[in-house]
Each structure stands twice: as C-alpha cells, then as structure tokens.
Amino acid sequence: MKNLQIQIEISPELYTKKPDSSGLGREIISKSIELINEMGFEAFTFKKLGIAINSPESSIYRYFNNKQSLLIYLTSWYWTWTEYRLVFATTNVASPEERLNKCIEIITQPVEVDDDISYVNEILLSEIIFSESLKAYHTKNVAEKNKIGSFQAYKNVVQRISDIVMEINPLFEYPHMLISTIIEGAHQQKYFAEHLPALTDKIKDKNAITEFYKEMINQILNIK
Amino acid sequence: MKNLQIQIEISPELYTKKPDSSGLGREIISKSIELINEMGFEAFTFKKLGIAINSPESSIYRYFNNKQSLLIYLTSWYWTWTEYRLVFATTNVASPEERLNKCIEIITQPVEVDDDISYVNEILLSEIIFSESLKAYHTKNVAEKNKIGSFQAYKNVVQRISDIVMEINPLFEYPHMLISTIIEGAHQQKYFAEHLPALTDKIKDKNAITEFYKEMINQILNIK
DNA sequence: CAAATATAATAGTATTACTATCATTTATGC
DNA sequence: GCATAAATGATAGTAATACTATTATATTTG
The missing domain is CATH 1.10.10 (Arc Repressor Mutant, subunit A)
Structure with a gap:
C-alpha cells in the first residue's frame, strides 16, 4: 500500500x-x-x-x-481504508481459509505502521477506533445517522468478510453476527486488557487476542 | 426466586x-x-x-x-442479582455442560418476567444493561471507578462462569475472554438487530442470539 | 417533644455546545 | 495585477448541562 x-x-x-x-x-x-x-x-x-x-x-x-459527526467521519475513513487493506491482503490468495485468516488479523489488531498515505496518522486513528468507535453508533440518534450512511463503510467490511465465511461454509447461518462479534470483541478485549483485566485473560504475547478469535472462527467453521 | x-x-x-x-x-x-x-x-x-x-x-x-455513578449503581445491582440467578439455575445440576448452557441463556437474554423482588423493575433494568451498560465503564475515569469496586459484580459473574468453563476444559487458556466476549457480544447483537441490522443476521426467533453463542461455546470447548 | 436529619426551594457558577456577526485574509478568474 | 468571491479570524452571545451553596421547612428518632 x-x-x-x-x-x-x-x-x-x-x-x-x-x-x-x-x-x-x-x-x-x-x-x-x-x-x-x-x-x-x-x-x-x-x-x-x-x-x-x-x-x-x-x-x-x-x-x-459537532464532535460526534467528526468521530463518524474518522470511523468512516478508517473502515474505508481498512476495506482497501482487506482487498490488498486477499487478492490473488486462492484459499478462502487463508483469506479469512488474513482478514481476522487485520480487524483484530491495531495498526502498527503508518502507511503514510495521507495526513492521517493511521496508528493513532486505529487506537481511536479500538477504544472510542462504539461511541459513534451507541447514541440516541443512530437511526438518523444510519439513514445518511454514517456506518456504510463499517457495514461493507463486515459484508466483505461475511462473503468469505459463506464461501467456506455456505450453510452457516450467522456470518455477520460472527464477524461483528469478532470485530467488537477484539476492540473490547484490548480495552479490558488495559483497564479491566479481570474481564479478560493474561495476554502472553501481543497476538493473543488475534489468536483467540482466529481459533474461534476456525472451530466454528470447522477449519482445521 | x-x-x-x-x-x-x-x-x-x-x-x-x-x-x-x-x-x-x-x-x-x-x-x-x-x-x-x-x-x-x-x-x-x-x-x-x-x-x-x-x-x-x-x-x-x-x-x-452524577448520573454515571447512578448508572454504575444500576449495573452493579443487575450483576449482583444476575449472580444469584446463575447460582439458582445451576445448583444441584451435576453436569458442568448443562450448567454452562444455563448460564449462557441467562447472560444472553434480557429478562422477561419481573421477579418482583424489590422496587426495581428487572425487565426495564435488563434493557438498560443491554443497551447502555458499556457507558458505565467506557469512560475517562475507568481506573478510578474500578479502584472503588464499581465493576466487581460484573467481574464476579464472569469469574463464576469461567470457573465452569475450566471445569469442562482445564486446559482452555482464555475462559474470561470467552465469557466477556459472549456477554458483550449478546448485548451488541441485540442492539444491532434493532438499529443496525446489516451488522447482524436475520433473527428467525427471539432465541437466535442465545443459540448462536451456545453453539459457539460448545464448539470451542468441544461439547457435543 | 427536642434534637438531629432529610428534604424542599431557590439561586448561582463554570463549562459545553453551539449560533451570529462582521472584519480580514486568501484564493481565483479575467 | 486586480476585482470579486470565498474562507477564515475575532469576538460576542445564548441555552442547556452539571453541578454547588444556602436557608427554610418537614420528618424521623431517641
């Protein structure tokens, strides 16, 4: 990129x-x-x-x-950019299982290098997404914000990964539930690890959360 | 009760x-x-x-x-009460798998009958927990609030269910991560179903979310 | 029934989340 | 290079929020 x-x-x-x-x-x-x-x-x-x-x-x-609109702008920027990252990471990869694993890595880890594609610091932005993004949609006016497309970029990411899930297991009934559980779960577990460690487990290495969700999705979809 | x-x-x-x-x-x-x-x-x-x-x-x-303190009081009340519900639902049940399933039901479903144990409307309170409780801990002053025990009741619930997980599979490394993922996931999926349905799946019957997480935990712990 | 305690009534303050107005600077088209 | 338009700066003001303070009036309790 x-x-x-x-x-x-x-x-x-x-x-x-x-x-x-x-x-x-x-x-x-x-x-x-x-x-x-x-x-x-x-x-x-x-x-x-x-x-x-x-x-x-x-x-x-x-x-x-207002500042909520600004936060929604930032989250949209992040998810739009993340969709690019997903596409880049998965094009020319034949195996859907491999593509899925790549996607889980991308959505469960904060960004660690600034790709410098713009004036946006992607490392800091991803930190905001992990710790604050739920405040963009957990609000009185979700319906109104949703109507104007405030969460479209996020939905696109969930849809894109759900498509891979369906490719692997066309009979699986809850691909979106699975993917949004993983995205939101990864965000929250990172927050818990930092602030409420009793709600999560000792994180041995920094990839523990990613490994947990990879393992989870592989078990659920019977990928060995 | x-x-x-x-x-x-x-x-x-x-x-x-x-x-x-x-x-x-x-x-x-x-x-x-x-x-x-x-x-x-x-x-x-x-x-x-x-x-x-x-x-x-x-x-x-x-x-x-302030109103955050009031919300923390309400969430503590709910989780303390829910711990009682867990105990009631699992005492005298020999099979840990059965106990775990009962617990998953309790934590993934909003309350439907008011047990009338007090002046608290448990049905409405559980609605608040599902849609607003994350605002109690997703805040600047988590550390300070955590220090005075604001989230102890929630932690106790997570710990109690994690203990059952460990009973079933003593080698499983992430019981707390698993349980808090399910609790928070169930809350969010219900919110998504109501406000951002593209982030979840068609809910056939009202137990779909519970069934999803039951299935998930059973797969992860190899319970058939 | 006196003393203590709780509540009501009222007022006031700092901050937030804006909106409005007009002067000044900067960009753009010719 | 200059006129015009557009963007920004400087400043002021408002309604609501999230409190704190004070004193009067109830209510409880020993």
Missing part, C-alpha cells in the same frame, strides 16, 4: 465542508486524532481543538456540526 | 447515600430506570429525574454524585 497515494473518499453527507479541501480541514482531522487519543472522546471539545490548531471554534463548525 | 425477598447489597463506595434507606432513594432508582429506558442515558439528566419524581435536583445529588 505504501506510496500508492490512494484517496479515501468519504460521502458528503458526513461533513458540512470537505476536510481535505483545505489546509485547515486537514489540520482539523490530524489534530483531532491526536487530541482524542490523548484525552479521550468525552473530554475532547471543539474549543480545545481550536486552541490546539490556533483557529476559532467557529471555523471548525464550518466542517463538522 | 419469586417471593424470596432477597436483598441485593451494593457496596457503599457506589453511592453517597444509600438509595434503599428512604422512599426518595427508592423513587430515584425506580424512576431513573424508567427514564433511562425511555430517553436513553445521554438525554437523561438529574433535572428531568427531579421533575419526574417531584423533587429538586439537589436532593438527588445527595444520593449520587
């Missing part, structure tokens, strides 16, 4: 002014990723972001209506 | 004044359960609760510092 300079396209419904159309817009995105990481999504405000980028709050509001 | 009149004891760290020590306290609990259900946790405020029970905001603050 390195040096490919792909463009992540985000649906215009998800912003009021396109962030990558201006320097300010790009600063809003990249600084917000830093700040949300540092202080968590709740403590993050447009006022603080404004101070950090030396621009008034009101300028930020021209790009996003 | 009906008519047993058990007392759910909540650690004093989790409130500033004991809610079941007064009529007002009990009203705060039972009305907040109703209101959080109706409007969601974000829209819920102590001001609205005060209006609903005809008491000033400031009186509510004598029982709980």
